[in-house]
Amino acid sequence: MEDIDQQPQGRSNSRSLRVAGIFLLILLILGGMFYGIYQRQRSQVANLERDVAQLNEMLTDAQKQAPVVQSKDDTTYVSRKGVVVKVYVPTKGTTLKNPLIVLGEVPGSWSFEASFPVILKDSRVDVIAQAPAQILGEWTTNELVPFSVILPYASSVSGDGVLVLQRDNPSGLTENDDSIVIPVKY
Secondary structure, three states: OHHHHHHHHHHHHHHHHHHHHHHHHHHHHHHHHHHHHHHHHHHHHHHHHHHHHHHHHHHHHHHHHOOOOOOHHHOEEEOOOOOEEEEEEOOOOOEOOOOEEEEEEEEHHHOEOOEEEEEEEEOOOOEEEEEEEEEOOOOOOOOEEEEEEEEOOOOOOOOEEEEEEEOOOOOOOHHHOOEEEEEEEO
């Protein structure tokens, strides 16, 4: 009878070892997954920090290149619908450097999901360069918020042109269109 009593206990030990092994395997898999997610997020944070540092460096360089502004009239523009927009770099009539760095302030409502179109056109109104400007603050407001954009363009282009800042209009409704136009030289 003793042999009969020991068999179920042996099976029980074997079953317990299998369950413990499976449990440990699951823990190892989950641990590996969480470690992978953690590493990926650390990498993304490091990339974001690097991008922010590069943007800060570019903004500092742009501020060094910015002409001295004599009055608010050199930086303040009023859109077709009466909205005040400030553009610090470049100012009216400035000869542009490639790539063009544009810095200023627009109402947050001019953007859609923190961006809006900026277009560089030549004197024939052909598009030379186009890129979305990024809002650098709270974009869900009607208050002025800072923005920046870098527009590389063909260095063979020269002459007079315009820089157009457009209100982003994802609806496509013409009554929501608005923009400012800044005369420039390149």
